[in-house]
Amino acid sequence: MDMVNASGSSWYIPGPTNLGVHVRDGRAVLIDSGNDESAGRKILKALEEKEWSLDLIVNTHSNADHIGGNTLIQKRTGCRIAATRAESAFIEEPWLEPALLWGAAGFGAITGKFLKAQPSKVTDIITSSGPVLNTGLEAVPLPGHFLDMVGLRTPDGVFFIADSLFPPAILDKYGMAVCFDVAAQLKTLEYLGKAEAILFIPSHAEPSSEIGPLVKRNKDALEMVRDRVLKICAAPASREDILADLAVFFDLSLNPAQYILTHITVSAHLSYLADQGALQPFFEKGRMLWGQGLK
Ligand SMILES: [Zn+2]
Numbered sequence: 560m561d562m563v564n565a566s567g568s569s570w571y572i573p574g575p576t577n578l579g580v581h582v583r584d585g586r587a588v589l590i591d592s593g594n595d596e597s598a599g600r601k602i603l604k605a606l607e608e609k610e611w612s613l614d615l616i617v618n619t620h621s622n623a624d625h626i627g628g629n630t631l632i633q634k635r636t637g638c639r640i641a642a643t644r645a646e647s648a649f650i651e652e653p654w655l656e657p658a659l660l661w662g663a664a665g666f667g668a669i670t671g672k673f674l675k676a677q678p679s680k681v682t683d684i685i686t687s688s689g690p691v692l693n694t695g696l697e698a699v700p701l702p703g704h705f706l707d708m709v710g711l712r713t714p715d716g717v718f719f720i721a722d723s724l725f726p727p728a729i730l731d732k733y734g735m736a737v738c739f740d741v742a743a744q745l746k747t748l749e750y751l752g753k754a755e756a757i758l759f760i761p762s763h764a765e766p767s768s769e770i771g772p773l774v775k776r777n778k779d780a781l782e783m784v785r786d787r788v789l790k791i792c793a794a795p796a797s798r799e800d801i802l803a804d805l806a807v808f809f810d811l812s813l814n815p816a817q818y819i820l821t822h823i824t825v826s827a828h829l830s831y832l833a834d835q836g837a838l839q840p841f842f843e844k845g846r847m848l849w850g851q852g853l854k
Contacts (some may be wrong), residue, residue, distance in 0.1 A: 560601045562609060565758050565766065565830070567715035572605060574598070576624045576762050579711065579719045581696060587611040588694045589638075590711050590719050591619055592628030595672050599628025603635060615683075617691055618642040618706035619701075619721035621649035622655060623672060625762065626782045629679035640693060641683040643698075645706040650681050659821040667816035685709075700749075702738060702759035703744025716757035723747050724773050726764035730780045734809030738824045741781065741831035748778045755809065792838055801825050 560572045570580040579590030587606055592599055592821055613636045618626050629640060642650055649655045653676045657665030661713040685691050687700040687709045699710040701723040710720040738744050760766040771840045791804045802825045806813055829849060832838040838849045
């Protein structure tokens with residue numbers, strides 16, 4: 560794994576999930592830990608090569624691709640782990656992620672390492688806004704993608720923005736980014752549109768000092784799904800009908816994992832549109848249907 564200098568004492572490790580490292584006096588804080596044990600092993604090797612010792616992992620959120628290295632790294636180094644309270648619950652009880660996405664205890668095809676990491680111990684609960692312990696890092700709330708996701712600003716002006724923005728390649732492929740809360744995501748995008756940093760580092764997109772176009776691309780994608788859901792519901796449709804329409808519209812090849820990730824995003828849009836007064840649920844012959852302007 561390469562260790563790339565972002566600015567001053569702020570570094571990142573590019574990969575399927577971009578990871579952050581902030582160093583003071585040879586002691587490192589890691590931002591997220593990658594996909595799995597193997598990522599954990601590679602991170603430790605990269606830190607060793609720099610002769611930095613690891614004090615703490617800060618997890619931006621609890622998705623498996625951000626906490627997958629926690630267990631191995633914590634076992635080997637005894638490092639502390641910090642996260643917000645809601646995300647901590649999922650880091651310590653990773654079966655909650657497939658359970659949340661599916662709505663009940665998960666089954667084989669959704670409980671692999673892609674959606675369920677190994678458990679690790681969160682030693683420090685942090686708030687989603689303000690200083691992170693005595694690290695010099697500042698947590699910034701970036702809700703929308705998951706429960707209580709945070710970004711992290713370093714004293715060098717580098718801003719790790721987690722999964723708040725996805726790259727065009729992912730949006731082109733799936734048509735949408737996984738979203739837990741549409742209203743929160745819209746606010747996060749508005750905030751990011753005005754945010755300043757020397758370098759923004761999204762977890763799954765290229766680092767850049769200019770994220771305006773990426774913010775717009777993500778907002779357009781979110782609004783496109785919202786508008787499509789509204790259009791589908793011109794004739795009452797079930798959540799399953801809406802998901803099927805989007806899957807065909809975006810040419811998704813569904814499998815159980817892809818299905819539940821699409822499902823949560825559809826549900827997020829329905830919650831948002833219901834609270835906006837644009838759609839209402841009703842029941843017909845045992846089906847929950849969504850429509851416009853119904854009583
Ligand atoms: Zn991610």
